[in-house]
Amino acid sequence: MNEPLPELQPLPDAERRHLAVVGAGLVGLCTALWLQRMGHRVTIIDPAPPLGDASYRQACSYGNACTFAPHGVVPVATSGVIWRVPGMLLNPLGPLAIVWRYLPHLVPWLRAFLASSTKAEVERIAGTLAALLSHADAAWQPLVMQAGAEGLKRHDGCLYLYKSEAQFRTADAENALRERHGVAMDRLERADIQNMEPHLAPLYHKGVLFRDAYVFSSPKQLAFALAQAVINGGGEIVRGEVSGIEPRDNGICLRIADTEFLADHAVVAAGAHSRKLTASIGDRVLLDTERGYHVLFPQAGHLLSRPVCYPEHGFYMVPMADGLRAAGTVELGGLAAPLNPRRTAMIRDGVKMLLPAAGQGSDEWLGFRPSMPDSLPVIGSSRRLPRVTYAFGHGHLGLTLSALTGYLVSQLVAGQTPAIDLAPLRPDRF
Ligand SMILES: Cc1cc2nc3c(=O)[nH]c(=O)nc-3n(C[C@H](O)[C@H](O)[C@H](O)COP(=O)(O)OP(=O)(O)OC[C@H]3O[C@@H](n4cnc5c(N)ncnc54)[C@H](O)[C@@H]3O)c2cc1C
Numbered sequence: 001m002n003e004p005l006p007e008l009q010p011l012p013d014a015e016r017r018h019l020a021v022v023g024a025g026l027v028g029l030c031t032a033l034w035l036q037r038m039g040h041r042v043t044i045i046d047p048a049p050p051l052g053d054a055s056y057r058q059a060c061s062y063g064n065a066c067t068f069a070p071h072g073v074v075p076v077a078t079s080g081v082i083w084r085v086p087g088m089l090l091n092p093l094g095p096l097a098i099v100w101r102y103l104p105h106l107v108p109w110l111r112a113f114l115a116s117s118t119k120a121e122v123e124r125i126a127g128t129l130a131a132l133l134s135h136a137d138a139a140w141q142p143l144v145m146q147a148g149a150e151g152l153k154r155h156d157g158c159l160y161l162y163k164s165e166a167q168f169r170t171a172d173a174e175n176a177l178r179e180r181h182g183v184a185m186d187r188l189e190r191a192d193i194q195n196m197e198p199h200l201a202p203l204y205h206k207g208v209l210f211r212d213a214y215v216f217s218s219p220k221q222l223a224f225a226l227a228q229a230v231i232n233g234g235g236e237i238v239r240g241e242v243s244g245i246e247p248r249d250n251g252i253c254l255r256i257a258d259t260e261f262l263a264d265h266a267v268v269a270a271g272a273h274s275r276k277l278t279a280s281i282g283d284r285v286l287l288d289t290e291r292g293y294h295v296l297f298p299q300a301g302h303l304l305s306r307p308v309c310y311p312e313h314g315f316y317m318v319p320m321a322d323g324l325r326a327a328g329t330v331e332l333g334g335l336a337a338p339l340n341p342r343r344t345a346m347i348r349d350g351v352k353m354l355l356p357a358a359g360q361g362s363d364e365w366l367g368f369r370p371s372m373p374d375s376l377p378v379i380g381s382s383r384r385l386p387r388v389t390y391a392f393g394h395g396h397l398g399l400t401l402s403a404l405t406g407y408l409v410s411q412l413v414a415g416q417t418p419a420i421d422l423a424p425l426r427p428d429r430f
Pocket of ligand 1: 022023024025026027028047058059060061063066067069240242269273274292294327329368369370394396398399401
């Protein structure tokens with residue numbers, strides 16, 4: 001699964017440009033670093049970048065499940081998902097739920113989501129994700145070294161657990177899909193799980209270990225280290241919210257409040273907020289958000305050795321620098337609605353049942369996965385403004401795929417043939 005990537009060569013002086021990167025999430029930060037490696041001058045623009053004493057909580061990159069997940073080849077819409085739609089509407093606290101009020105806005109996205117769930121589409125999407133995931137670690141390694149963030153990595157794999165033989169067999173279709181696409185996994189018996197994670201309540205029947213998965217023990221510290229590396233590399237990080245993007249002679253103008261920022265080329269990496277920027281250019285991109293939550297259990301970090309997920313519950317429990325983070329679930333409900341405390345209560349109850357010694361949860365967080373209906377990111381040029389490159393829509397895999405995205409964007413900006421076929425990731429594919 002761990003394939004190398006061709007080394008990128010710095011460009012000759014005449015081909016170096018000034019790039020503006022909109023958004024300082026992991027995707028924007030990694031993109032900035034890869035662009036710098038090609039010799040470009042880079043400015044990142046973000047209203048709340050990971051610098052100084054910023055909380056960084058607005059970024060999805062802050063609150064995720066910390067997991068580099070090469071097993072993530074299975075899209076969210078798998079065959080049969082259509083039969084789950086009534087349940088998604090009726091149970092607002094299910095692992096995958098639709099917020100009624102948001103339904104009218106969601107119709108085109110939902111239609112494309114369901115169209116992506118045919119057997120043939122799932123196989124095609126899994127193939128594309130596998131091609132990306134197989135190069136994802138190679139793209140991270142040089143950036144982690146450059147940022148001095150090796151100490152954040154913990155290599156112990158990731159466990160998926162099932163409570164009954166019926167659940168294990170149902171999951172076998174997805175696990176077989178993973179195996180067909182090269183994911184390294186071990187099937188585990190109850191005793192294996194008990195030895196590996198003795199603090200779990202013995203509710204498990206069988207499980208699977210994804211061997212190549214690893215954790216960044218603090219995505220926040222990772223982002224701060226990457227931002228510092230951008231600055232150390234001669235880049236700038238400017239505080240501001242970009243409200244629109246327009247063409248200029250030989251360049252691009254970004255509107256920030258009542259000022260204009262000029263650059264040769266722009267990359268839009270504003271996560272789930274990217275859609276209003278693509279709209280300002282006139283490109284229609286079917287981006288929405290899968291809202292996700294976390295609850296932190298500060299006293300429980302030592303109770304697990306690796307991320308543990310019961311797919312039935314829809315969240316991961318992850319040992320991290322700050323304690324144990326229970327993170328996940330999907331709510332299709334847009335960017336405006338506030339955190340639903342009933343959902344975080346459900347995560348707390350789940351942790352209490354699965355890991356009884358976890359104690360009290362403290363920090364609660366809602367974040368916005370930037371999601372396309374087919375679970376594939378967008379990496380490609382604007383149809384209207386070829387000097388604007390889009391890099392968003394990473395859904396459940398943004399931490400995993402951000403470094404590779406930066407690598408591929410820097411190839412696109414240099415006019416080189418990307419190491420991976422980007423046709424399935426075109427912005428206008430819907
Ligand atoms: C609960 C949960 C668990 C997850 N677990 C994992 C996991 O274990 N592994 C994994 O790989 N992925 C995981 N993900 C997904 C991952 O976190 C996201 O895909 C990823 O963080 C997206 O990164 P991003 O840089 O695109 O967006 P973000 O991190 O959201 O960054 C976007 C940035 O753009 C800025 N911005 C927004 N609008 C503008 C504007 N107009 N102008 C300038 N700047 C702007 C914002 O301030 C923000 O800093 C999880 C997500 C959630 C919610």
